[in-house]
Amino acid sequence: MRHIISILIENESGALSRVAGLFSARGYNIESLTVAPTEDPSLSRMTLVTRGSDDIIEQITKQLNKLIDVVKLIDLADSVHIERELMMVKIKTTEHTREEIRGMAAIFRGKIIDVTPTTYVVEMTGPSSKLDAFIAGIDGGTIIEVVRSGPTGISRGEKGLHL
Amino acid sequence: MELNGAQIVIQSLKDEGVEYIFGYPGGAVLHLYDAIFQQDDVKHILVRHEQGATHAADGYARATGKPGVVLVTSGPGATNAVTGIATAYMDSIPMVIISGQVPSPVIGSDAFQEVDMVGITRPCVKHNFLVKDVTKLAETIKKAFYVATTGRPGPVVVDVPKDITDPGIKVPYKYPKKVSIRSYNPAVTGHKGQIKKAVDLLLTAQKPIIYSGGGVVLGEASKELTEFAHTLGFPVTNTLMGLGAYPATDKQFVGMLGMHGTYEANMAMHESDVIIAIGARFDDRVTGKLDEFCPHAQIIHIDVDPASISKTVKVAIPIVGEVKPVLEQMLEIIRENKKKPSKKALENWWNQIEQWRSVKCLEYDRESRLIKPQYVIEQLYEVTKGDAYITSDVGQHQMWAAQYYPFDKPRRWINSGGLGTMGFGLPAAIGVKLAFPDSEVACVTGDASIQMCIQELSTALQYKTPIKIINLNNSYMGMVRQWQEFSYESRYSHSYMDTIPEFVKLAEAYGHVGMRIDKPEEVRPALEEAFAMKDRTVFLDILTDRTENVYPMIEAGKGHHDMTLRVASGTSTDRELA
Numbered sequence: 001m002r003h004i005i006s007i008l009i010e011n012e013s014g015a016l017s018r019v020a021g022l023f024s025a026r027g028y029n030i031e032s033l034t035v036a037p038t039e040d041p042s043l044s045r046m047t048l049v050t051r052g053s054d055d056i057i058e059q060i061t062k063q064l065n066k067l068i069d070v071v072k073l074i075d076l077a078d079s080v081h082i083e084r085e086l087m088m089v090k091i092k093t094t095e096h097t098r099e100e101i102r103g104m105a106a107i108f109r110g111k112i113i114d115v116t117p118t119t120y121v122v123e124m125t126g127p128s129s130k131l132d133a134f135i136a137g138i139d140g141g142t143i144i145e146v147v148r149s150g151p152t153g154i155s156r157g158e159k160g161l162h163l
Numbered sequence: 164m165e166l167n168g169a170q171i172v173i174q175s176l177k178d179e180g181v182e183y184i185f186g187y188p189g190g191a192v193l194h195l196y197d198a199i200f201q202q203d204d205v206k207h208i209l210v211r212h213e214q215g216a217t218h219a220a221d222g223y224a225r226a227t228g229k230p231g232v233v234l235v236t237s238g239p240g241a242t243n244a245v246t247g248i249a250t251a252y253m254d255s256i257p258m259v260i261i262s263g264q265v266p267s268p269v270i271g272s273d274a275f276q277e278v279d280m281v282g283i284t285r286p287c288v289k290h291n292f293l294v295k296d297v298t299k300l301a302e303t304i305k306k307a308f309y310v311a312t313t314g315r316p317g318p319v320v321v322d323v324p325k326d327i328t329d330p331g332i333k334v335p336y337k338y339p340k341k342v343s344i345r346s347y348n349p350a351v352t353g354h355k356g357q358i359k360k361a362v363d364l365l366l367t368a369q370k371p372i373i374y375s376g377g378g379v380v381l382g383e384a385s386k387e388l389t390e391f392a393h394t395l396g397f398p399v400t401n402t403l404m405g406l407g408a409y410p411a412t413d414k415q416f417v418g419m420l421g422m423h424g425t426y427e428a429n430m431a432m433h434e435s436d437v438i439i440a441i442g443a444r445f446d447d448r449v450t451g452k453l454d455e456f457c458p459h460a461q462i463i464h465i466d467v468d469p470a471s472i473s474k475t476v477k478v479a480i481p482i483v484g485e486v487k488p489v490l491e492q493m494l495e496i497i498r499e500n501k502k503k504p505s506k507k508a509l510e511n512w513w514n515q516i517e518q519w520r521s522v523k524c525l526e527y528d529r530e531s532r533l534i535k536p537q538y539v540i541e542q543l544y545e546v547t548k549g550d551a552y553i554t555s556d557v558g559q560h561q562m563w564a565a566q567y568y569p570f571d572k573p574r575r576w577i578n579s580g581g582l583g584t585m586g587f588g589l590p591a592a593i594g595v596k597l598a599f600p601d602s603e604v605a606c607v608t609g610d611a612s613i614q615m616c617i618q619e620l621s622t623a624l625q626y627k628t629p630i631k632i633i634n635l636n637n638s639y640m641g642m643v644r645q646w647q648e649f650s651y652e653s654r655y656s657h658s659y660m661d662t663i664p665e666f667v668k669l670a671e672a673y674g675h676v677g678m679r680i681d682k683p684e685e686v687r688p689a690l691e692e693a694f695a696m697k698d699r700t701v702f703l704d705i706l707t708d709r710t711e712n713v714y715p716m717i718e719a720g721k722g723h724h725d726m727t728l729r730v731a732s733g734t735s736t737d738r739e740l741a
């Protein structure tokens with residue numbers, strides 16, 4: 001099953017490679033990884049998407065917790081949560097296709113954030129599946145570039161991951 | 164007090180109570196060596212190869228329970244230390260390794276003798292640090308010792324760029340008495356509810372067994388384990404790393420389990436209905452084929468590292484905590500409990516175990532005209548009255564030492580189990596002898612293993628650490644040969660060295676005593692003579708039966724009940740080898 005693991009980690013050089021190294025050394029798969037400092041500059045927040053059986057996910061969380069730099073983590077799949085990913089897509093346009101792309105972007109609540117005579121850049125956020133759907137909905141031949149941040153997530157309600 | 168970085172390192176070690184540093188100098192650590200020169204509280208042991216430094220520090224740590232300390236230079240010094248760091252990591256041995264690094268401003272420029280030590284060691288340390296600020300140096304060293312010695316112990320690397328130890332830069336020094344790390348809080352006591360559940364299960368068991376391991380040694384809990392076992396009357400088996408944690412001569416001890424464990428230990432595991440694993444990690448050498456592992460048992464597991472629990476074998480009752488307090492908690496509940504283990508069930512169980520014992524799986528041919536390696540170990544046991552520190556290398560000799568030298572005390576059996584590092588035995592013995600100069604220390608080794616760190620014979624002379632090297636010389640990488648015999652139709656591919664040095668001359672060249680023994684009747688007198696030479700390192704090159712194999716053996720991919728016994732295979736004495 002797919003799991004989103006959210007980690008508070010010391011904002012120190014090398015911390016990221018400890019996490020990445022753990023995954024490669026133990027043969028766990030890593031679908032995506034995002035990381036940025038938090039409002040507390042000594043901490044970073046990392047969101048990691050992985051897949052595995054319950055036993056493997058249990059080992060992954062235990063092994064992550066064992067890293068000295070990891071302060072806390074939660075498996076978002078254990079609770080109700082919101083998931084978002086940012087995507088930017090650069091699309092080749094012609095006079096005929098512009099209208100259609102704008103329409104598609106609107107349906108998916110995307111924004112056109114850059115325009116040249118021959119291209120659009122569409123910005124879109126949402127659960128990864130929605131972004132996949134958008135990509136599937138436009139002509140693959142017209143896509144110049146897709147940039148995705150990888151999902152990040154937060155749990156619903158009063159609970160939160162903090163010190 | 165104002166000190167420069169180099170002085171801070173040495174003063175911190177002193178304040179930490181460090182007795183010995185095992186090291187080797189080089190450019191990046193010259194400031195540190197100058198600081199070492201100017202004091203004599205912390206004694207430096209100059210090895211002949213950085214791998215030797217790590218194993219010697221490791222042997223010191225395993226024998227004393229105190230962290231071993233290593234100092235190496237950047238680049239090749241650092242990479243040479245990696246095997247020893249990984250060895251300590253796999254067996255959870257507390258160690259602090261200080262490695263020199265190129266000056267901070269040139270890090271990343273492929274400077275002379277630069278390697279990314281933090282990167283290289285990341286997968287084989289408990290934690291590592293790159294020091295970036297001399298004012299944080301003392302605190303970083305304190306943290307390194309704190310992490311290395313608490314929770315599940317392990318090696319910690321502190322990588323120190325040369326500019327940090329610059330003698331020209333002095334900063335105020337204060338060694339912290341305590342440090343805390345917000346993200347690191349290892350468990351100590353166990354969860355009460357879980358402990359209660361575990362006791363309830365133990366008291367209803369019909370065929371229980373205690374499977375204990377290195378965690379009992381590391382956690383200084385031999386006394387508690389022994390009391391626990393005696394209170395319940397259950398059989399005890401130990402892993403290779405746990406030997407000595409429970410007295411091997413006690414009647415409740417059924418021997419080591421696993422690949423080369425006893426018939427009775429493995430059968431008892433296989434047939435048991437309740438297993439309590441105490442500081443043991445279900446290693447593959449122990450479990451054999453996982454699908455067939457202990458099919459009838461409910462398992463309780465005490466371990467300080469949650470990641471050790473249910474890693475390979477799912478357990479019913481996990482208890483995260485240190486062995487010693489958890490066993491104390493359990494004993495208290497057991498004593499208060501009116502329910503006692505079923506006498507009847509235990510009696511039946513012990514009768515069954517006695518039957519397995521009567522197979523005498525460790526018997527061997529005592530009439531042989533050749534020296535049997537097992538016989539050598541038995542004689543070693545007698546000559547040292549079972550009270551020596553025995554280090555070992557890796558191979559058949561290691562298994563025979565484990566099987567035929569019954570250890571009654573923890574920290575006496577010192578070997579590389581998890582990584583299985585050939586070359587470990589000799590330097591480890593030096594570390595042990597430094598810690599316990601008045602005790603007998605012997606290194607049981609093989610003709611191949613001993614050559615991997617043989618240079619440390621020179622260290623043994625310089626620091627006057629008189630150890631006895633028992634070389635079970637079968638002119639083979641015996642363990643490799645055995646696998647080739649069993650699994651590759653005796654195609655002995657490169658498990659034989661055409662040229663083996665004359666070890667007697669070699670020992671003499673290094674300034675020690677060498678003895679060559681090739682008849683069974685010479686073994687005992689030679690051992691006595693060697694141990695009588697209190698102040699000499701003696702190398703006993705003992706020519707043993709080349710065809711001897713380690714039994715019992717659970718071959719790869721088999722279950723505990725599927726052991727190959729010597730009786731089934733016949734004695735191997737007169738079989739000719741290539």
Ligand SMILES: Cc1cc2nc3c(=O)[nH]c(=O)nc-3n(C[C@H](O)[C@H](O)[C@H](O)COP(=O)(O)OP(=O)(O)OC[C@H]3O[C@@H](n4cnc5c(N)ncnc54)[C@H](O)[C@@H]3O)c2cc1C
Pocket residue numbers: 253254255314315316375376377378379381382383401402403404405419420421422423424441442443444445446448449465466467468471484485486487557558561579580581582583584642
């Ligand atoms: C040639 C060869 C053959 C081998 N054959 C065998 C064999 O037949 N049988 C065998 O048993 N081994 C054998 N081994 C060794 C094997 O590879 C493992 O090293 C060994 O089985 C592991 O022992 P252990 O489970 O006691 O764990 P250790 O590696 O000693 O780990 C200790 C465990 O205890 C935990 N722990 C540490 N401190 C504490 C504490 N204070 N409180 C609670 N828990 C703690 C740790 O987290 C860890 O899980 C062999 C090795 C070699 C090289």
Ligand SMILES: Cc1ncc(C[n+]2csc(CCOP(=O)(O)OP(=O)(O)O)c2C)c(N)n1
Pocket residue numbers: 556557558559560561582583584585586608609610611612613635637639640641642643
């Ligand atoms: C550094 C290293 N290289 C290779 C091995 C694989 N290996 C395990 S046992 C062994 C042979 C050991 O031979 P010897 O020291 O003569 O011991 P014996 O088995 O003959 O008693 C080898 C090569 C190892 N454990 N360590």
Ligand SMILES: [Mg+2]
Pocket residue numbers: 558609610611635636637638639640641
């Ligand atoms: Mg050999």
